[in-house]
Amino acid sequence: xxxxxxxxxxxxxxxxxxxxxxxxxxxxxxxxxxxxxxxxxxxxxxxxxxxxxxxxxxxxxxxxxxxxxxxxxxxxxxxxxxxxxxxxxxxxxxxxxxxxxxxxxxxxxxxxxxxxxxxxxxxxxxxxxxx
Amino acid sequence: xxxxxxxxxxxxxxxxxxxxxxxxxxxxxxxxxxxxxxxxxxxxxxxxxxxxxxxxxxxxxxxxxxxxxxxxxxxxxxxxxxxxxxxxxxxxxxxxxxxxxxxxxxxxxxxxxxxxxxxxxxxxxxxxxxxxxxxxxxxxxxxxxxxxxxxxxxxxxxxxxxxxxxxxxxxxxxxxxxxxxxxxxxxxxxxxxxxxxxxxxxxxxxxxxxxxxxxxxxxxxxxxxxxxxxxxxxxxxxxxxxxxxxxxxxxxxxxxxxxxxxxxxxxxxxxxxxxxxxxxxxxxxxxxxxxxxxxxxxxxxxxxxxxxxxxxxxxxxxxxxxxxxxxxxxxxxxxxxxxxxxxxxxxxxxxxxxxxxxxxxxxxxxxxxxxxxxxxxxxxxxxxxxxxxxxxxxxxxxxxxxxxxxxxxx
Numbered sequence: 001x002x003x004x005x006x007x008x009x010x011x012x013x014x015x016x017x018x019x020x021x022x023x024x025x026x027x028x029x030x031x032x033x034x035x036x037x038x039x040x041x042x043x044x045x046x047x048x049x050x051x052x053x054x055x056x057x058x059x060x061x062x063x064x065x066x067x068x069x070x071x072x073x074x075x076x077x078x079x080x081x082x083x084x085x086x087x088x089x090x091x092x093x094x095x096x097x098x099x100x101x102x103x104x105x106x107x108x109x110x111x112x113x114x115x116x117x118x119x120x121x122x123x124x125x126x127x128x129x130x131x
Numbered sequence: 132x133x134x135x136x137x138x139x140x141x142x143x144x145x146x147x148x149x150x151x152x153x154x155x156x157x158x159x160x161x162x163x164x165x166x167x168x169x170x171x172x173x174x175x176x177x178x179x180x181x182x183x184x185x186x187x188x189x190x191x192x193x194x195x196x197x198x199x200x201x202x203x204x205x206x207x208x209x210x211x212x213x214x215x216x217x218x219x220x221x222x223x224x225x226x227x228x229x230x231x232x233x234x235x236x237x238x239x240x241x242x243x244x245x246x247x248x249x250x251x252x253x254x255x256x257x258x259x260x261x262x263x264x265x266x267x268x269x270x271x272x273x274x275x276x277x278x279x280x281x282x283x284x285x286x287x288x289x290x291x292x293x294x295x296x297x298x299x300x301x302x303x304x305x306x307x308x309x310x311x312x313x314x315x316x317x318x319x320x321x322x323x324x325x326x327x328x329x330x331x332x333x334x335x336x337x338x339x340x341x342x343x344x345x346x347x348x349x350x351x352x353x354x355x356x357x358x359x360x361x362x363x364x365x366x367x368x369x370x371x372x373x374x375x376x377x378x379x380x381x382x383x384x385x386x387x388x389x390x391x392x393x394x395x396x397x398x399x400x401x402x403x404x405x406x407x408x409x410x411x412x413x414x415x416x417x418x419x420x421x422x423x424x425x426x427x428x429x430x431x432x433x434x435x436x437x438x439x440x441x442x443x444x445x446x447x448x449x450x451x452x453x454x455x456x457x458x459x460x461x462x463x464x465x466x467x468x469x470x471x472x473x474x475x476x477x478x479x480x481x482x483x484x485x486x487x488x489x490x491x492x493x494x495x496x497x498x499x500x501x502x503x504x505x506x507x508x509x510x511x512x513x514x515x516x517x518x519x520x521x522x523x524x525x526x527x528x529x530x531x532x533x534x535x536x537x538x539x540x541x
Contacts, residue, residue: 081399090153
């Protein structure tokens with residue numbers, strides 16, 4: 001059966017379908033490229049924010065235990081340190097704006113957190129008791 | 132890949148609409164933190180001085196007649212070229228010649244501490260002097276080597292008295308000095324002061340200048356007049372002046388992005404402010420940082436016990452007064468013995484000293500001494516947490532913003 005459409009329209013329709021298929025196939029590749037480019041600074045901010053939050057918690061605990069002026073000023077400094085988390089949030093939102101989804105961001109975060117896993121494997125390789 | 136990442140981030144930054152709002156927030160946080168931690172205007176720190184006394188104080192500061200053997204002046208080690216320090220590791224006192232590395236090579240007597248710059252020493256609230264705080268203002272009065280016989284209730288005045296009677300610094304260590312003056316008594320120092328005052332009275336320029344500045348007869352000049360005119364010179368020449376950071380805080384001028392980030396680290400996660408707080412960027416307390424020991428040290432054999440030498444309290448071992456930070460970017464080398472050449476490395480020593488330590492380069496005694504310094508440092512809960520090289524660079528950039536012209540207009 002032949003469609004009763006002019007030749008130009010058929011071409012446009014074919015181009016549209018091809019474009020849709022191509023963009024569907026290319027999206028993961030695009031996201032992978034964005035991930036690989038953004039990974040390093042993102043991982044840095046994941047660490048910085050995590051570090052700032054842990055530091056803040058530890059200082060708060062210390063202040064609760066000992067309300068000395070040094071601990072008060074340490075808490076004030078740790079609060080400013082939480083600006084690292086603002087940087088992290090902003091980069092996360094930018095990456096979402098650039099097309100990454102929660103899954104990709106979670107994957108990047110996990111990779112950053114477990115970056116030292118290779119050295120742990122190395123330690124196990126060296127020290128595990130082999131029967 | 133690195134360039135691609137940078138380009139990507141730069142592009143993203145440009146596309147991000149809230150950049151100004153973020154910068155505004157950071158500026159506001161930095162401003163509030165600085166003010167909360169005692170940062171103030173140069174005027175608020177300034178102490179009044181007499182121009183006449185300062186002018187003659189400058190002549191005295193530059194005069195070698197004020198060293199017992201006549202070859203060293205205050206200016207020998209406090210040079211404009213090095214922002215009021217001397218640019219070398221350990222100071223070189225009597226017998227030294229030239230400036231900078233030439234002085235180090237000249238064979239003069241080694242004073243086993245790094246020369247301290249003089250910025251702010253005449254300012255309000257500056258209350259602890261020298262690396263080990265051997266002169267300090269306490270609620271009970273000035274504490275110093277003079278004990279109950281302190282020549283003044285002003286700590287700067289007491290501090291200015293000391294170099295003139297320090298062996299190796301401005302007094303040659305020979306048999307005559309050893310026999311006549313090298314005694315643990317204030318009277319020996321007073322004999323040197325009397326001798327130096329007589330020299331000033333006998334000098335036409337110094338004597339008549341000092342007499343005119345104090346409106347006294349030249350014959351009535353005492354060493355107290357000499358010291359007082361030098362303190363006026365300190366308050367004048369080494370007063371705190373306006374820095375880029377002052378302009379940011381009090382006049383709304385902009386800092387660079389790197390300076391702002393450095394400032395936020397300084398007042399924030401770097402916790403630098405916990406020791407370097409207050410109007411002079413020092414808490415005037417004593418802390419141990421495992422800096423390398425350059426030279427033979429105050430206690431000999433490459434050892435410097437720091438504050439312990441003043442208090443004899445073993446909790447003070449290896450501790451030194453927190454150094455003030457105005458013009459710090461121009462007063463290298465750093466630490467009590469000048470063992471650190473770069474400001475960035477001086478910052479790194481606060482949290483990553485092992486980065487610089489190669490055990491193979493040190494003998495057993497040096498290694499064990501290092502472990503002791505490390506131990507004194509590691510017990511301190513105020514330690515700086517991890518900072519990346521970029522963050523260290525940002526802090527150094529912020530410290531550069533605490534600079535002002537080293538050589539004021541004459």
